[in-house]
Amino acid sequence: MRAEILSVGTELLLGDILNTNAQYIARELANIGVNVFYQTVVGDNPERLKNAYNIAVNRSDIVITTGGLGPTKDDLTKEIAAEYFNKKLLLDEKSLEEMMGFFKKINRVPTENNKKQAYFPEGCIIIENHNGTAPGCIIEDGGKIAALLPGPPKEMKPMFQESIIPYLKKFQDGTLVSKVLRVSGIGESSVDKEIGHIIDRQKNPTVAPYAKDNEVHLRVTAKGKNEEEARKLIIPVEKEIREVLGDINVYGVDEESIEEVIAKMLIENNLTIGTAESCTGGFVAGKLIDYPGISKVFLEGAVTYSNEAKMKRLGVKESTLNKFGAVSGECAAEMAQGIARTAGTSIGISTTGIAGPGGGSEEKPVGLVYVGIYMFGKVITRKLNFAGSRQKVRDRATFTILDLLRRELVKYLEK
Amino acid sequence: MRAEILSVGTELLLGDILNTNAQYIARELANIGVNVFYQTVVGDNPERLKNAYNIAVNRSDIVITTGGLGPTKDDLTKEIAAEYFNKKLLLDEKSLEEMMGFFKKINRVPTENNKKQAYFPEGCIIIENHNGTAPGCIIEDGGKIAALLPGPPKEMKPMFQESIIPYLKKFQDGTLVSKVLRVSGIGESSVDKEIGHIIDRQKNPTVAPYAKDNEVHLRVTAKGKNEEEARKLIIPVEKEIREVLGDINVYGVDEESIEEVIAKMLIENNLTIGTAESCTGGFVAGKLIDYPGISKVFLEGAVTYSNEAKMKRLGVKESTLNKFGAVSGECAAEMAQGIARTAGTSIGISTTGIAGPGGGSEEKPVGLVYVGIYMFGKVITRKLNFAGSRQKVRDRATFTILDLLRRELVKYLEK
Structure with missing residues (x-):
C-alpha cells in the first residue's frame, strides 16, 4: 500500500x-x-x-x-x-x-x-x-x-x-505490535553503543531508538500471525535490553510518563509529597498534578523564587543564603526539608538554579541547578549542569528531579 | 518567482x-x-x-x-x-x-x-x-x-x-515586512467574521489569520521599496484591525508572549504578585517565571491542590468549602486574597477547577474552572468552561487567568 x-x-x-x-x-x-x-x-x-x-x-x-x-x-x-x-x-x-x-x-x-x-x-x-x-x-x-x-x-x-x-x-496481513521502552539517564549515543548489536539484528522484532528531549525511546516492533504471537516475540528482546541498559534506567513503557510512574508509587504506598521550586517555578508541581488522583498524596507546592520567600515560606536560613547563595546544595536541602516540614509530608523535593539568560557567573554559570530530595529524615542533593535556553534548562531540571525521585523511590520500596 | x-x-x-x-x-x-x-x-x-x-x-x-x-x-x-x-x-x-x-x-x-x-x-x-x-x-x-x-x-x-x-x-524588487498581531478572547471564526473584509482585500499588505491553542495570530505582510516603506504600509491596517477587534483584545505583537506582556507591566509599575493554584497546579507560576527578571515582583506561588492545603496555606474558610465546595467562585476569591495576604503582594491570582478526566458531576462538570484576581483590596472571580483533555483544560485555564489579569492590569493602569 x-x-x-x-x-x-x-x-x-x-x-x-x-x-x-x-x-x-x-x-x-x-x-x-x-x-x-x-x-x-x-x-x-x-x-x-x-x-x-x-x-x-x-x-x-x-x-x-x-x-x-x-x-x-x-x-x-x-x-x-x-x-x-x-x-x-x-x-x-x-x-x-x-x-x-x-x-x-x-x-x-x-x-x-x-x-x-x-x-x-x-x-x-x-x-x-x-x-x-x-x-x-x-x-x-x-x-x-x-x-x-x-x-x-x-x-x-x-x-x-x-x-x-x-x-x-484491516488492509495488513499479520499483526504488528510495538512496545516503547522509555529510558532515562543515558544519552542517545550511549544507548546506541550499548545495544547497537541488538538494533543491528533488525529482523523480527526490530528495535529503533528515538532521542527525545530528556530521554530515549526504544520502539520494539514485532510482526506475528496475531497480536498474541507478536507480543510473545517482544518479551525476550525487552528482557535483553533491560539487562544491558540496567532495569532502573527503563523508567516506563508505551505512554507511561515519568510523573505517572511516580504518582502510582506514591499513591500505592500512601507517601505524601510537597514541592519547593525556585528556577523550575511550578513546573515540577504542574507535572505531578498531570496525573489524575494525585490529590491524595500531593499536599502542597511552594514556588519560592525570591530569597525572601525561601526564608519566609520554607525556613531557609539567612546564613545559608549568605554563605552558600540561593543556588547551592545547602539551600536545596533546606528547601526540601522546609516544604516537607511545613506541608507535613513524607517527601519534599526542591529545585534552585540559574535558568538564564542572565544571572550567571564564572563560578555559577547559567544552567547550574541544584535539586534536593528529603525522604524520611534524610536529605540528598545533586548538582546538575544543563545547556540551552531558559525554557530548556527549566524543562531539563524538572525532568531530572522527577527522575531522581523515581530512582530514590524504587530503592526505598525495594527494601 | x-x-x-x-x-x-x-x-x-x-x-x-x-x-x-x-x-x-x-x-x-x-x-x-x-x-x-x-x-x-x-x-x-x-x-x-x-x-x-x-x-x-x-x-x-x-x-x-x-x-x-x-x-x-x-x-x-x-x-x-x-x-x-x-x-x-x-x-x-x-x-x-x-x-x-x-x-x-x-x-x-x-x-x-x-x-x-x-x-x-x-x-x-x-x-x-x-x-x-x-x-x-x-x-x-x-x-x-x-x-x-x-x-x-x-x-x-x-x-x-x-x-x-x-x-x-538579485531577482527581487522590494522588501517584505511582516508583523504578527496576537489576539486573545476571540475565536478564529469570530475573528474571521469581524475582519473578513480586511482579509479579503488581500493586496498590500495582506492579512492572514492563524489559530493557535488559546489565541489567534494575524500576520500582516507588506511589500515596499525598502523596509521603511513596507513598515509604513502596515500602520493603517494594524490600526483598522485594532479598532474592529478592540485594542484590548490584541495583547501583543510578533514574539511577545502573554507572560511577557504581564511581566513587563508588573515590573514597570512595581506591582508584586503571588499565585494560588489548584487545578493548574503550578503552571500559572511556571508561565510567569518564563520571563527573566520576574523575581523582582513575583514573590510567591502556592500549589494547594487539596482542601487541607487551601485552608492551611491560604486561609480558605472551612465553611466556604463545605457550603460552596472547592470549585467555586467563593473559594477562588478566598484563595486569591489568601495568597496576597500571606505573601504580602499587591496582586493575588487563583485557579480552582475540575480538570478531569474524573471528578465531574452534572452540577460541576469536567472543564469547570473558577479563577480569582485580587487587586488592591478588591477581588473579582470568573466562572469558565473548557472542553478537552486534562492537559488542555489546565492549559486553557492557565492562559485564561493570565489574559484576565492582563485586562485588569490594563484597566487599572489606564486610570
Whole structure:
C-alpha cells in the first residue's frame, strides 16, 4: 500500500511552524507497515491544492491530508476532495449536534461558518474529533482511499490513533505490535553503543531508538500471525535490553510518563509529597498534578523564587543564603526539608538554579541547578549542569528531579 | 518567482527526523519575498526522485533541493538534476583539491566514492561547503533555476546564507515586512467574521489569520521599496484591525508572549504578585517565571491542590468549602486574597477547577474552572468552561487567568 501525506496550510508552507504532523504520521504508518512514498506541503490556495491533490491521489493508494478543515473560507480540503471524487457535500446531523454541544459547553455561539464543518462528502466514514470542532473523514472510491484530518496536532493525533490506525490495519496481513521502552539517564549515543548489536539484528522484532528531549525511546516492533504471537516475540528482546541498559534506567513503557510512574508509587504506598521550586517555578508541581488522583498524596507546592520567600515560606536560613547563595546544595536541602516540614509530608523535593539568560557567573554559570530530595529524615542533593535556553534548562531540571525521585523511590520500596 | 523546496532523504520520509530544513528555507525565502508554493519530501529512490524532480521543476521557477549529495550510491540528486537539464557531470579540480585538504585535516583518507562529490553538471555555479565534504551548486537553464544543497543543517544553513540568499536577492524588487498581531478572547471564526473584509482585500499588505491553542495570530505582510516603506504600509491596517477587534483584545505583537506582556507591566509599575493554584497546579507560576527578571515582583506561588492545603496555606474558610465546595467562585476569591495576604503582594491570582478526566458531576462538570484576581483590596472571580483533555483544560485555564489579569492590569493602569 503506497501512501502520501499531504499537509495543507500556508503557515507550514511559509515555515511559520514545523511540520510535526507529517513526521508523526510517517512514523505511525511505518510502524504498521504502510510505505510512505511522498510527503507534500501546499498552502490554502484552491488551484495549487487541487493540483497537489490530483498528483497525490494518482500516484498513491492512500492520501492522508492534514489541515484545511476549519470554518473559514480558506479551509478547502474537504471541498477539493469531494470535487476530485465527484461527491456532493451533505449535512451530517450528528456532527452538527455534537458541534452545537461543544460550543454550548464552552459558552460560545457558533457562527454560520462553523456549520460548514458538519458537511461531508456523501458516503464517507466520519471520524469524530473529541478535541475540537472539525471532524475528519475517510473517502473510499475506485480503489483509492483519502483520509482527511484536521491540522492541530492535539486534534489530529488522537483521531489518527483511534480511527486511522484501526482502519488501516484491516488492509495488513499479520499483526504488528510495538512496545516503547522509555529510558532515562543515558544519552542517545550511549544507548546506541550499548545495544547497537541488538538494533543491528533488525529482523523480527526490530528495535529503533528515538532521542527525545530528556530521554530515549526504544520502539520494539514485532510482526506475528496475531497480536498474541507478536507480543510473545517482544518479551525476550525487552528482557535483553533491560539487562544491558540496567532495569532502573527503563523508567516506563508505551505512554507511561515519568510523573505517572511516580504518582502510582506514591499513591500505592500512601507517601505524601510537597514541592519547593525556585528556577523550575511550578513546573515540577504542574507535572505531578498531570496525573489524575494525585490529590491524595500531593499536599502542597511552594514556588519560592525570591530569597525572601525561601526564608519566609520554607525556613531557609539567612546564613545559608549568605554563605552558600540561593543556588547551592545547602539551600536545596533546606528547601526540601522546609516544604516537607511545613506541608507535613513524607517527601519534599526542591529545585534552585540559574535558568538564564542572565544571572550567571564564572563560578555559577547559567544552567547550574541544584535539586534536593528529603525522604524520611534524610536529605540528598545533586548538582546538575544543563545547556540551552531558559525554557530548556527549566524543562531539563524538572525532568531530572522527577527522575531522581523515581530512582530514590524504587530503592526505598525495594527494601 | 515561484519556488519549491524538495527534501530528499528516506529518514525524512519515514519520519525518523523532522524536516527542519524545509521550515528554515521556507522562512528565509518568505523574508526575501520569494513565494514558496510547494514543499515535497521524497526518499532515496531513483524513480520516485526523478518523478518528484520533474513535477517540481515544471511548476516552479526555482527548485531548492536538500540532501542526496553524499558519497554513496543512494545519493542521486546531482545525477538526476544533470539528467533533467541534459548536462554532463564534469570533475571540478578545485573542489577535488579542497576535499582532499578537508580529509587530510580530519586525518582520514577519502574513498573513491568521495570523489563523486567533486563532479558537477557542466556550466553550473559551484557553492562551497565550509562545514562538510559535499559542495552544492546552482544550475540555470531555460528560465529555470535549480539549487542543490546538502542535507545536514549544519552544512546547508551557512551555504544558504552565504550563497543562495545573495544570489536570489538579485531577482527581487522590494522588501517584505511582516508583523504578527496576537489576539486573545476571540475565536478564529469570530475573528474571521469581524475582519473578513480586511482579509479579503488581500493586496498590500495582506492579512492572514492563524489559530493557535488559546489565541489567534494575524500576520500582516507588506511589500515596499525598502523596509521603511513596507513598515509604513502596515500602520493603517494594524490600526483598522485594532479598532474592529478592540485594542484590548490584541495583547501583543510578533514574539511577545502573554507572560511577557504581564511581566513587563508588573515590573514597570512595581506591582508584586503571588499565585494560588489548584487545578493548574503550578503552571500559572511556571508561565510567569518564563520571563527573566520576574523575581523582582513575583514573590510567591502556592500549589494547594487539596482542601487541607487551601485552608492551611491560604486561609480558605472551612465553611466556604463545605457550603460552596472547592470549585467555586467563593473559594477562588478566598484563595486569591489568601495568597496576597500571606505573601504580602499587591496582586493575588487563583485557579480552582475540575480538570478531569474524573471528578465531574452534572452540577460541576469536567472543564469547570473558577479563577480569582485580587487587586488592591478588591477581588473579582470568573466562572469558565473548557472542553478537552486534562492537559488542555489546565492549559486553557492557565492562559485564561493570565489574559484576565492582563485586562485588569490594563484597566487599572489606564486610570
